Amino acid sequence: MIEEVTLTIDDVLVKAVKGISVLDAAVKSGICIPHLCHVPFLSDIGACRLCIVENVNNGKAKITTSCTLRVQEGMVIRANSEKVLKLRKNIAELLVAHAPNSRAIQDIAVRCGLKEVRYPFHNANCVLCGRCVRYCSEMWQGNAIGFVGRGKDRHVEYPFGKRPDTCKKCNSCVLYCPMSVTPCGEVMKTGEEHLCGKCDSQMAMAEKIPGACVWCETGKSFQCARYA
Amino acid sequence: MNSTNLETILEGRRSQPHQLIEVLQDVQDVYGYIPKDVMGIVAKELGVPLMEVFRVAKFYKAFTLKPRGKNVITICTGTACHVRGSQLLIDQVQGQLRLKPGDTTKDGLFTVECVNCVGACALGPVVVQNGSYSNHMTPGKLRRAIDKVQGKKKEESPHA
Numbered sequence: 001m002i003e004e005v006t007l008t009i010d011d012v013l014v015k016a017v018k019g020i021s022v023l024d025a026a027v028k029s030g031i032c033i034p035h036l037c038h039v040p041f042l043s044d045i046g047a048c049r050l051c052i053v054e055n056v057n058n059g060k061a062k063i064t065t066s067c068t069l070r071v072q073e074g075m076v077i078r079a080n081s082e083k084v085l086k087l088r089k090n091i092a093e094l095l096v097a098h099a100p101n102s103r104a105i106q107d108i109a110v111r112c113g114l115k116e117v118r119y120p121f122h123n124a125n126c127v128l129c130g131r132c133v134r135y136c137s138e139m140w141q142g143n144a145i146g147f148v149g150r151g152k153d154r155h156v157e158y159p160f161g162k163r164p165d166t167c168k169k170c171n172s173c174v175l176y177c178p179m180s181v182t183p184c185g186e187v188m189k190t191g192e193e194h195l196c197g198k199c200d201s202q203m204a205m206a207e208k209i210p211g212a213c214v215w216c217e218t219g220k221s222f223q224c225a226r227y228a
Numbered sequence: 229m230n231s232t233n234l235e236t237i238l239e240g241r242r243s244q245p246h247q248l249i250e251v252l253q254d255v256q257d258v259y260g261y262i263p264k265d266v267m268g269i270v271a272k273e274l275g276v277p278l279m280e281v282f283r284v285a286k287f288y289k290a291f292t293l294k295p296r297g298k299n300v301i302t303i304c305t306g307t308a309c310h311v312r313g314s315q316l317l318i319d320q321v322q323g324q325l326r327l328k329p330g331d332t333t334k335d336g337l338f339t340v341e342c343v344n345c346v347g348a349c350a351l352g353p354v355v356v357q358n359g360s361y362s363n364h365m366t367p368g369k370l371r372r373a374i375d376k377v378q379g380k381k382k383e384e385s386p387h388a
Contacts, residue, residue, distance in 0.1 A: 143277030148286045159282040160264060166277070 007075035009053075022066040022077055023051050033079050034088065034108050036095070036178060037129035038067045042138050047130045049091050050108065054078040063087065088112050096195060099124045101188050104178035106196040114195060121193035125179055128154060132173035142166050145173060233258050234266060238273050245276045248284055252291055261292045297332045297339035299377055302356040306345030309352035317353060318342065320367035324374055337377065 003018040009026050016025035021044060026033050036048035046065035054061040055069060056076040066079065078084060092112035096105050097119035105127065109117075128147070133156060136142040144167035148157040158164060174180050184198050237254045241247040251270055255262050262285050271278040285291045301321065305314050318329060321340050325333050329342040348354050351363035355370060362369070 137277070137279075143279040146279040146283045148283055150287055159278045164278060 005071050005073040005075075007071055007073070007077060009077040010079050016071045018071065020071055022053060022055075022069045022071055022075070024067075025071050026053075026066065026077070026079055031079055033066055034092075034111055035067060036104070036108060036127075037131060039131055039135065039176065042131075042134045044068050045130055045134070047128060048095070050088060050095075050112075052084060052088060052091070054081055054084055085113070089114055093117055094119060095127055098122050099127045099179060100193040100195070101125070101183060102179045103181040103183045103196075106183055109195060110197055115197075117195050123188070123190045123193055126156060127178065128156075129178060131176040131178070132156060135172045135176050136167075139172065140168055140170055142168055142170075144168075234269060238270070242273050243275045245274055248274055248276055248281065249288075252281070252285060256291055260296045261294060264293075295332065295336070297336050299337060299358055300339045300341065300356075301374075302341045302343055302346070303329070304344075304346045304348075304352065304354040304356070305342045306349060306352070308349035309345075309354055312352045314353040314365075316367050317355060317365055317370055320370050321374070324371060338374070 004015050005018050006013055006015055007022075007025065008014070009022070009029065009031050012029070012031065014025055014029045014031075016028070023033055023035060023038060023044075024040070033051050033053065035051040037046070038044055038048075038051065044065075044067035046068040049065060051066045052063050053066040053069070054077065055064050056062075056078060061078065061083075063084070066077070089112045092105075092109040092114055096109040096114065097117050099105055100117075100121055101123060130147070133146050136145050144164050145156050145158055147154055149155060158167075183196055185196070188194065234255070237251060237258065241251055248270070251274065252262060255266055255270065259266065267281050267285065268278060270276075271281045274281075285293060303309075303314055303317050303321070305318070322328065325338055325340065327333055327338075327340060329340050332339045346354050346356060346361070348361060348363065351361075353365045355362045355365040355373075357373060362373070
């Protein structure tokens with residue numbers, strides 16, 4: 001017997017299967033919450049922080065990532081309040097400043113309403129979303145790559161820097177990496193990184209006509225041909 | 229002998245992934261560091277992916293993957309010790325042993341490490357040599373301590 005709970009997301013009553021995350025429930029009901037590190041059939045770690053929502057409890061609003069928040073009966077969630085949008089925009093700004101060479105991240109930044117980046121660009125090639133690591137270990141039981149080090153030295157690596165025999169050469173780590181979606185224009189070189197914003201017109205329309213769909217395809221975290 | 233050591237460490241802990249850190253600590257105690265092949269055996273015996281063992285060993289600062297020297301000199305570079313001149317101690321070690329903090333001398337006699345605080349700020353600058361703490365360290369005292377281990381106590385007495 002599948003139990004269902006009722007919760008409120010953005011003043012809308014939403015029915016969801018007990019045990020799923022708030023992000024899944026929202027996306028299923030067509031409420032847009034941008035996300036990057038979430039892959040539907042993998043565990044969620046809340047690495048990218050883009051899917052933050054306000055969880056209102058006893059009149060107190062607490063900001064948490066919706067992908068790691070399980071639905072509960074009578075929950076009140078604000079997914080697109082002013083405070084959340086502002087914070088999410090800032091997170092997207094930091095992401096795009098860290099690794100601008102990805103259409104996935106550029107798309108998310110534009111979708112979060114980012115107009116300019118105030119931080120210095122880094123042109124890094126990893127945002128530590130952990131999609132590759134989780135796909136490798138959970139889908140293939142490969143455990144060929146993982147996070148190594150901590151703090152600013154944290155990075156994805158093979159054990160001892162050598163490809164182990166448990167790697168099945170499935171290439172999923174590349175396929176699921178947001179950095180493998182190249183930007184619309186040519187690849188940005190160090191020193192000439194910028195916020196792409198070529199699809200800004202779509203967003204401008206959405207601002208003028210409230211409720212208009214920008215075809216971001218709810219549930220796909222970024223506009224690429226692959227399911228992501 | 230090495231394999232028997234590993235055998236005793238792993239005894240009663242096989243196929244228990246939650247014992248990983250304890251096992252690695254024991255390995256570190258016995259070998260002085262965590263060798264690459266031992267990590268492979270530990271992964272196999274505990275039923276943990278090698279990646280996980282590597283990740284844990286890299287994450288905690290208490291684990292070293294490089295062989296360490298017989299004498300481990302730990303210099304505290306916390307705020308109090310820094311103010312009281314721990315940089316001079318580092319310079320002294322660097323000049324005398326020709327190595328950078330975190331490295332081991334070629335003869336395997338010394339390893340020099342820097343830590344952020346050993347919790348004895350009032351006694352700073354503090355140097356820990358093989359677990360014994362020395363307070364109010366000076367470059368001269370440190371030089372004599374290293375000379376003593378190296379076994380050249382008196383031959384270079386008019387030291388420049």
